[in-house]
Amino acid sequence: MPNAIILNKPFLGGYLNKEGNIGHEIIDFFQTDKGEYYIFNNPWGRCPDDIWVEGTTDLKKKAKEEYIAKYMVLTGSTHEKAFEILYVIELEEKLHRYTKKKDENALREDQKVIKELMRKREITYNGKYLDEIYKDDNSLYLTFKGKKIYKATSPIPVEELKYNFQRNKGYIREDNKHAKDYEKVIKIIEEAIKNNNLQEISLKKVNSQEIRKLHGDKTFLDLIGVEATEQVYTNILHSILSQGELLKHFCEKFKYKNAFDSSGTFKVFRETTVVDGRMDVCAESDKQRVIIENKVNSGLNGIKPADEKSQLSTYYDKWGNNKEKEMKPLCFMTAPNYKTKELEREIKNYDKDMAVIYKIIPYGDIADFIEEESKKGNIPETYIYHDLVSQIIQAFKNLSYETKEEIYAQMFLAATN
Numbered sequence: 001m002p003n004a005i006i007l008n009k010p011f012l013g014g015y016l017n018k019e020g021n022i023g024h025e026i027i028d029f030f031q032t033d034k035g036e037y038y039i040f041n042n043p044w045g046r047c048p049d050d051i052w053v054e055g056t057t058d059l060k061k062k063a064k065e066e067y068i069a070k071y072m073v074l075t076g077s078t079h080e081k082a083f084e085i086l087y088v089i090e091l092e093e094k095l096h097r098y099t100k101k102k103d104e105n106a107l108r109e110d111q112k113v114i115k116e117l118m119r120k121r122e123i124t125y126n127g128k129y130l131d132e133i134y135k136d137d138n139s140l141y142l143t144f145k146g147k148k149i150y151k152a153t154s155p156i157p158v159e160e161l162k163y164n165f166q167r168n169k170g171y172i173r174e175d176n177k178h179a180k181d182y183e184k185v186i187k188i189i190e191e192a193i194k195n196n197n198l199q200e201i202s203l204k205k206v207n208s209q210e211i212r213k214l215h216g217d218k219t220f221l222d223l224i225g226v227e228a229t230e231q232v233y234t235n236i237l238h239s240i241l242s243q244g245e246l247l248k249h250f251c252e253k254f255k256y257k258n259a260f261d262s263s264g265t266f267k268v269f270r271e272t273t274v275v276d277g278r279m280d281v282c283a284e285s286d287k288q289r290v291i292i293e294n295k296v297n298s299g300l301n302g303i304k305p306a307d308e309k310s311q312l313s314t315y316y317d318k319w320g321n322n323k324e325k326e327m328k329p330l331c332f333m334t335a336p337n338y339k340t341k342e343l344e345r346e347i348k349n350y351d352k353d354m355a356v357i358y359k360i361i362p363y364g365d366i367a368d369f370i371e372e373e374s375k376k377g378n379i380p381e382t383y384i385y386h387d388l389v390s391q392i393i394q395a396f397k398n399l400s401y402e403t404k405e406e407i408y409a410q411m412f413l414a415a416t417n
Contacts (some may be wrong), residue, residue, distance in 0.1 A: 001052075001066060001067070001068050002066065002067055002068070002173065002174040002175060003068050003069070003070065003173075003174045003182060003186070004051060004068065004069045004171050004172065004173045004174060004182070004218060005068060005070075005071050005072075005073060005171070005172045005182060005185055005186065005189075006051070006069050006071070006072040006073065006091075006164050006169065006170075006171055007024075007072075007073050007075055007083070007169060007170040007171065008024065008025065008041065008042050008043065008072060008073070008074050008075070008168065008169050009042075009074075009075050009076075009077075009167075009168050010028070010042065010074050010404070010405070011023040011025065011404045011405070011408060012042075012168050012276055013042075013043060013168060015137075017026065018368070020225075020411075021410045022133070022134065022408050022412050022415060023081060023404070023408040024040045024042065024045065024130075024139050024141070025040040025042050025074075025413075026143065026405060026408040026409055026411075026412045027039070027040050027041060027130065028074070028087075028089060028122075028146070028149065028323065029149070029190075029204060029205050029405050029409060030125060030173065030205065030206060030409070030412065031203045031204070031206075032122075032123050032124060032125060033122075033125065033126065033127065033205075034122060034123075035205070036121075036122075036123070036145065037092075037145065037146040037147070037149075037203060038095075038123060038142045038145055038146060039072060039089055039091065039096050039142065039143055039145070039146045040139075040142055040143060041072070041142070041143035041144065041146040042168050042169055043137045043139075043140060043168050043169065043341070044138060044139050044140060044145065044346055045046065045098075045114075045140035045141055045143050045241045045396065046098055046099050046100070046140060046143070047094060047097065047098070047099060047143050047144075048064055048097065048099055048171065049064050049065065049097065049099055050064055050066050050067050050173075050338065051067055051069050051094070051171070052065035052066070052067065052068050052069070052094060053063060053068070053069055053070075053071075053091045053092065053093055053094040053144060053352035054068055055092050055093055056093045056094045057093060058093070058095065058117075058401060059094060059095075059096075059097070063123070066118045067100050067171075067173050068293075068323060069091055070090065070091060071088050071089065071189060072088075072089040073085055073087070073089075073092060073093060073185070073189070074087040074088070074089065075086050075165070076155055076342065076345070076347065077299070077342055079160065080164075081159075081160065081161045081163065081164045082157065082158060082159040082160070082161065083158050083165050084153065084155035084156060084157055084158070084345075084399065085152050085156040085158060085189070085192070085198075086147055086151070086152055086155060087150060087151050087152065088149070088152075088189055088192075088193075088198055089146050089148070089149050089150075090146065090147040090148040090150075091144050091146060091251075092142060092144070092145045092146055092147045092151075093145035094143075094144055095114075095117060095142060095143060095144060095145060096113065096114060096117070096140065096143070098110045098113075098114075098140055104383070104386050106378070107138060110140060110374075111127070111131070111141075114131075114140050114141050114142070115129070115131050115141075117129070117195065118130060118141065118142070118389045118406055119237050123142070125206045125412075126206040126279070126413075126415070126416035128415075128416050129329075130142065131216070133415045133416060134383045134415075137296055139258065140302075142193065144184055146227060146299070147372070148197035148200050149201055149203065149284075150192075150193060150200050150201065151198070151201045152192070152197060152198055152200060152358075153196070153197055153198075153199060154197075155341070155345075155351060156197060156198070156348065157325075158185055158188060158393060159334050160183070161181045161184070161185075162180070162181055163178050163181045166174040169317070172185055174417050177355060188314050188376065204375070204409060206413060206416050216349065217394065217397075217398060218363075218389055219322040219391040219392075219394050219395045219398070220388065220389075221395050223276040227395065227398065227399075228296055228297070228399065228407075229276065229296065230295065230296035230297060230298060233294055233296060233334075233395075233396075233402070234270065234271075234280040234281060234294045235270070236392055237280070237281050237292065237294060237334065237366075238268060238269075238270040238280075238281045239385065240370060240379075240392070241268050241281065241283070242268040243280045243376065243379055244378055244379065244380050245378065246373060246379070247266050247268050247283050247290070247380060248260075248266065249369075249373060250291060250369065251330055254332060254361050254365075254369075255330055255359075255370060256330065256331070256332075256357075256358075256359035257356065257357075258327065258328040258329070258330055259327060259328075260288070260327075260330060261286075261287040261288040264285025264286060264287050264288060265285055265286075266283045266290070267283060267284060267285075267286045268281065268283045269281070269282050269283065269284075272319075274314060274315050274319045275314050275318055276314075277302050277303065277311045277314055279291055279292075279293065279313065279315050279319065280292060280293050280294040282319070282320075286338070287325055287326045287327045288325055288326070288328075288329060288330070288331045289319065289320045289322060289325060289329040290320075290329060290331075291315050291319070291320050291329060291330070291331045291332065291358075291380035292333075292334060293311070293315070293331075293332070293333045293334075293358070293386075294333070294334045294335070295333060295334070295335040295339055296335070296336060296339070296399070297339075297340070299341045299343070299346050300312065300343070300346045300351065301349050302314055302351055303351075304329075305350065308346055308350065308351060308352065308353070309350075309351055310346075310347075310350050310351040310353050310354070312331070312333075312354040313351055313353065313354055315331075315334065316329065316354065316357055318329060327408055331357050331359070331417065332358060332360075332361055332363070333358050333359070334359045334360075334361050334362075334363065334366060335360060335361075335362065336362070336363045336399035336400065336401070337362040337363060337364050337399070337400045337401060337402050338399075338402055338403050338404050338406070341362050342364050344360060347349075353405060363397075364396070364400030365398050365399065365401045367393050367394075367397045367400060370389065370392060370393050371393050374389050374393070387394075
């Protein structure tokens with residue numbers, strides 16, 4: 001029988017933008033209470049008719065299930081028939097055959113079968129079934145049983161494929177059209193495992209001690225449901241850096257290549273229009289300009305592949321690099337820690353000249369900076385939000401996880417409490 005590799009881009013889509021929604025595929029990183037391991041095939045947990053997993057016990061193989069899938073690959077961002085391997089999951093069983101998006105009544109009937117399966121197998125996390133954790137939604141909760149999960153020591157590039165992986169999930173089938181793609185990817189996976197570039201990792205298990213760690217980390221942003229909203233962090237950055245000498249201290253601490261006008265007097269602005277874009281935060285003195293582009297969930301905007309330029313070049317060329325200023329601008333990007341590597345790769349792919357212009361500062365470093373300035377007494381007591389500074393620091397720390405799965409793991413833990 002020919003083989004297939006399943007591709008998933010985890011933690012994407014509008015579902016995650018709604019307050020309290022947890023990425024279903026976080027179960028790919030957790031053991032059940034019984035120490036077993038189950039997988040979610042995104043989106044919606046469905047599985048195509050032609051995929052089979054050897055070792056399946058509850059289903060009998062059908063003739064149309066002609067491709068054997070041994071691995072599911074969790075990938076990073078994709079572009080031009082290429083992707084990066086972040087994790088590889090070895091599959092053990094196929095659990096159901098529900099494949100297509102149906103009407104609401106049909107979906108509920110399918111969900112009933114999945115709920116019965118979870119109860120038959122006692123698939124629980126801290127005593128709760130997945131339907132109790134995710135509540136009323138349009139997913140089938142799980143798709144496969146897993147054997148192992150491997151993590152790439154650094155993202156592994158897969159390039160020059162015929163198959164163009166663009167959506168949340170994809171399938172490289174060992175057929176006449178994509179046989180060479182399959183051979184290439186399976187070779188990359190097997191060599192990476194052999195050379196320890198893909199290392200088996202221990203899965204987390206839900207326990208009350210981990211859940212207790214969640215308490216005390218909440219801020220006023222969580223209360224009003226904007227704890228991961230880009231505009232909110234842009235507003236906070238503008239507000240903080242407008243105080244006293246904080247913009248200067250920020251530039252002196254994080255400056256990249258260019259010299260800084262430390263003797264200048266800077267005015268700080270927010271949402272300043274440049275051509276067809278808007279700089280999140282910017283500042284200028286008589287001699288120099290500063291650009292700060294903030295990202296939380298979004299990537300580069302204004303990409304023009306033909307010119308190898310993005311919004312970053314626009315801001316630098318049309319505003320920052322002003323001939324009337326004696327000094328070259330300082331340019332920064334701020335982002336949650338889990339987002340920085342993705343942004344680095346996007347800049348390299350779409351606007352490589354800006355890779356040596358913009359310095360990317362993770363939110364963890366921003367939190368440390370504000371905390372240091374607060375301890376030194378550099379945040380004026382007249383600052384209208386002075387009483388919230390400790391929560392502002394915590395808000396940045398709450399997005400200082402190195403990976404998105406850490407964020408959704410915390411949400412998942414909380415939901416099992």
